[in-house]
Amino acid sequence: MAPSSTRAVRTTRKLALGTAGIVGFLLAWQLIPALGIISPQYLPYATDTLARLGEEFRDLEFWRNVGRTMLAWFLGLMIASVAATALGTIIGLVPFLRRATHTTVEFLRPIPSVALIPLAILIYGIQLQAALVIIVFASFWQMFVQVLYGVADVDAVARDTARSFALSRSERVRYLILPTALPYLMTGLRLAASVALILAVTAEMVISNPGLGRMIVHSQSASDWVGVYALVIVTGLLGLAVNLGFRLIERRSLSWHQSVRGEIVL
Amino acid sequence: MRETLLQVEHLKKVYESSTGNVEAIGDISFSMSAGELVCIVGPSGCGKTTLLKCIAGLLRSTGGTVELDGKRVTGPPPNMALVFQEYGRSLYPWLTVRGNVELPLKHKKLSRVERDQLIDDALEAVGLEQAAKSYPWQLSGGMQQRVAIARAVAYQPEVLIMDEPFAAVDAQTRADLEDLVRRLHLERGMSILFVTHDIDESVYLGERVIVLSKSPTWVQEDLTIDLAPERDQITTRALPRFTELRTHVYEQVQRAKRGQAVRPAA
Amino acid sequence: MTLYTSTIRLPRQRSHAWKRLGESTLFAIGFPFLLLVIWAAWSTAAPATFFPSPVIIAQAFVDTWIGPAFVTDVLPSLGRLALGIILSIVIGITAGTLIGLVRWLRELLEPLLEFFRAIPPPVLIPVAMLLLGITDTMKVVVIVAGAVWPVLLNTIEGVRSTDSVMTETARSFAITRAERLRYLVLPAASPRIMAGVRQTLSVALILMVISEMFASSSGLGYRITYFQRNYLIAEMWSGIVLLGLIGVLLAAVFSIVEKRVLRWYHGIKEVERA
Structure with a gap:
């Protein structure tokens, strides 16, 4: 047997099985309405849905809606991560603030962000700002908690070392706290990114600010079920892109840190 | 002569990897009688753990046979117990x-x-x-x-297999644990196959010491330790005979490391 | 002599303990209290339409939720939430263990799972409405369809990464399949499973609210939207507070359960830190 054959076989096998899984799923989707298990009226054929997907991809208005959703996602994520990093670092570094805000954080964090939708609508109406309130509130906590953990996680020995060498405050932040907190920060960013996308679409569905979410609701009220299914797939693909993208960023930026972080489960 | 408990014949193990095949074990043959305490030593990286895993049925060998109680080992046999080096991960x-x-x-x-x-x-x-x-x-x-x-x-178990069990404990604890193993062997008549990289330990514990060559491994020497069964950390280790045996094994391992020993033609 | 010193010391220690207890209580409620006072003062000084004072919200909370609304709106919502959470956890752990243990199954399903968990769960509501109508089943299905993923994926990952030496130990002692699952695979995966459950809880709560905002004539989500549409601001706020309380309660129950289930895990972490 050739030296690298086992690994190559394994990769090919994984690829083949994965493809088989997707093909099998599409086949089942095609067969269920064809065999009348669920009426094609309720579950359109896979081929019809994919064809619609192709049409949408050639439609400029569709891409505008994708742009609107992603803009809300991006702005929300930006605001949330900047605010969470700043507040998290300050509160995490000052023991007094950490103690004083602990219960408040523990109470605010579990509040489901969607509970704020009515309030956001009242204040901002059917606008991007209303959606941003929801997106920022949801993704803020994901980041914030990770930053708090990260800043608090500085190794005791490393800190004593820094103190014994009389590193200044800014040096300590630069060489000790930042590198320790960075992995947590990246994890928080990845989690926040996927939460922000979910809330961006949800907000469009409930608040009716323009974007993919509103498109889905419109298709639904027009009984355009093929359109609904096609758009669900689009949101899934967007989510997939966000997940994979941020996982890649996380891995890239922390390639030096993987061994240290490997075991931690939050 | 006591009855044969464990019989290893022409054992061979080749690892396949992307960088090329690695012959970990060349050709190992030895046998062990019921109630014996046999130590296996060899230079680091000589495939001691591989050998043990093959004997324990955790790893499939590339060639040769392992027989326990006259039955060929293909999977983990029920009348065998293992003590791993990584106690933290085996409990x-x-x-x-x-x-x-x-x-x-x-x-x-x-x-x-x-x-x-x-x-x-x-x-x-x-x-x-x-x-x-x-x-x-x-x-x-x-x-x-x-x-x-x-x-x-x-x-x-009929046979207890120990894979460098004391490599990760401090020296004093180690002495206590060695005496524990001796006691289990003497008082309960347990058959023990003990793998170590510590030459002193092998001579102190074993009734026989098997010296392995460097990889691809074969049995370089099978030495009977003619010390009294009652052993003591202070007096036994001070015996001239102990020093002789120790020096002999040490030289053998040094030769193994340098690859000076010549493998007999099969 | 000893008697003398001990009588002197004892009260001092006690007062010290009291002081410490008082201090931590102060820290626990000080900041939230301060926030409430600022809010109250602000809303009285400059009455804003959308931010009624906490006193008014508290009054509305009592008037709105304590009474028949608790039975007609709150309890059904909580029932669906509980059912959705339980189903998510059971399905997630069962399927996750199976997929985690069987390699070909995992390789077959991996791309599909990656895709399905990336779908924002609320977009499934229109689909579920179409297939199941506006029913309780539909709402529970939506909750499960969105909340099952964290448990499922974490279980797969946890089961898959069982320590090699632990597995070899089980094999060498010829431990049976069922025992291996019960004493090795599931406990080893439990820290990850619990991390998944934590996320599942918050996703389930969100989906409970959303599914009721969309397609319902009762339930918490419906009520809050109703108050908003009719400009019943204080009542709307009381609904937000109630949802917050449910979220906090869920988190509290979770942390109690988690502390029990993962006692060994936290113990190890403590030992490592020391």
Whole structure:
């Protein structure tokens, strides 16, 4: 047997099985309405849905809606991560603030962000700002908690070392706290990114600010079920892109840190 | 002559990897009688762990046979117990000390009373009666390794296999544990196959010492240790004969490291 | 002599303990209290339409939720939430263990799972409405369809990464399949499973609210939207507070359960840190 054959076989096998899984799923989707298990009226054929997907991809208005959703996602994520990093670092570094805000954080964090939708609508109406309130509130906590953990996680020995060498405050932040907190920060960013996308679409569905979410609701009220299914797939693909993208960023930026972080489960 | 318990013949193991095939074990043959304590030493990286895993049926060999009690080993045999070097990973942290010792007995058809008796007896044998209700991670490294030994003792195996069990404990604990192994062997007549990289340890513990060559491994020497069965950390180690044997094994291992020993034609 | 010193010392220690207890209580409620006072003062000084004072919200909370609304709106919502959470956890752990243990199954399903968990769960509501109508089943299905993923994926990952030495130990002692699952695989995966459950809880709560905002004539989500549409601001706020309380309660119950289930895990972490 050739030296690298086992690994190559394994990769090919994984690829083949994965493809088989997707093909099998599409086949089942095609067969269920064809065999009348669920009426094609309720579950359109896979081929019809994919064809619609192709049409949408050639439609400029569709891409505008994708742009609107992603803009809300991006702005929300930006605001949330900047605010969470700043507040998290300050509160995490000052023991007094950490103690004083602990219960408040523990109470605010579990509040489901969607509970704020009515309030956001009242204040901002059917606008991007209303959606941003929801997106920022949801993704803020994901980041914030990770930053708090990260800043608090500085190794005791490393800190004593820094103190014994009389590193200044800014040096300590630069060489000790930042590198320790960075992995947590990246994890928080990845989690926040996927939460922000979910809330961006949800907000469009409930608040009716323009974007993919509103498109889905419109298709639904027009009984355009093929359109609904096609758009669900689009949101899934967007989510997939966000997940994979941020996982890649996380891995890239922390390639030096993987061994240290490997075991931690939050 | 005592009856043969373990028979290893022309064992060979080749690892396949992307960088090329690695012949870890060339050709190993030896046998072990019932009630014997045999030590295996060799230079680091000579495939000691590989050999053990093949004997224990955890790894499939590329060629040759392993027979236990006249039966060929293809999977883990029921009448064999293992003590690993990584005690922290071989004990289950979610079970108490008692739970860990009890686990392998669960499917043996024993009454509650018999089982409890076996556990109590095993814990007493390693001196851990008081720690039965503790969790492994609450104990020191040496005590954790005692738990692993107790688990093996309670299992009542025909042969006990130990893979560098004391490599990760401090020197004083190590001496205590060595005496524990000697005692188990003498008082309970246990057959023990003990792998170590420590030359002193092999001579002190073993009735026989098998010296392995460097990889691809073969048996370089099979040496009988003609020291009295009653051994003592101070007096035995001070004996001129001990020093002689030790020096002999040391030279053999040095030769093995340099690859000076010539493999006899098969 | 000893008697003398001990009588002197004892009260001092006690007062010290009291002081410490008082201090931590102060820290626990000080900041939230301060926030409430600022809010109250602000809303009285400059009455804003959308931010009624906490006193008014508290009054509305009592008037709105304590009474028949608790039975007609709150309890059904909580029932669906509980059912959705339980189903998510059971399905997630069962399927996750199976997929985690069987390699070909995992390789077959991996791309599909990656895709399905990336779908924002609320977009499934229109689909579920179409297939199941506006029913309780539909709402529970939506909750499960969105909340099952964290448990499922974490279980797969946890089961898959069982320590090699632990597995070899089980094999060498010829431990049976069922025992291996019960005493090795599931406990080893439990820290990850619990991390998944934590996320599942918050996703389930969100989906409970959303599914009721969309397609319902009762339930918490419906009520809050109703109050908003009719400009019943204080009542709307009381609904937000109630949802917050449910979220806090869920988190509290979770942390109690988690502390029990993962006692060994936290124990190890403590030992490592020391």
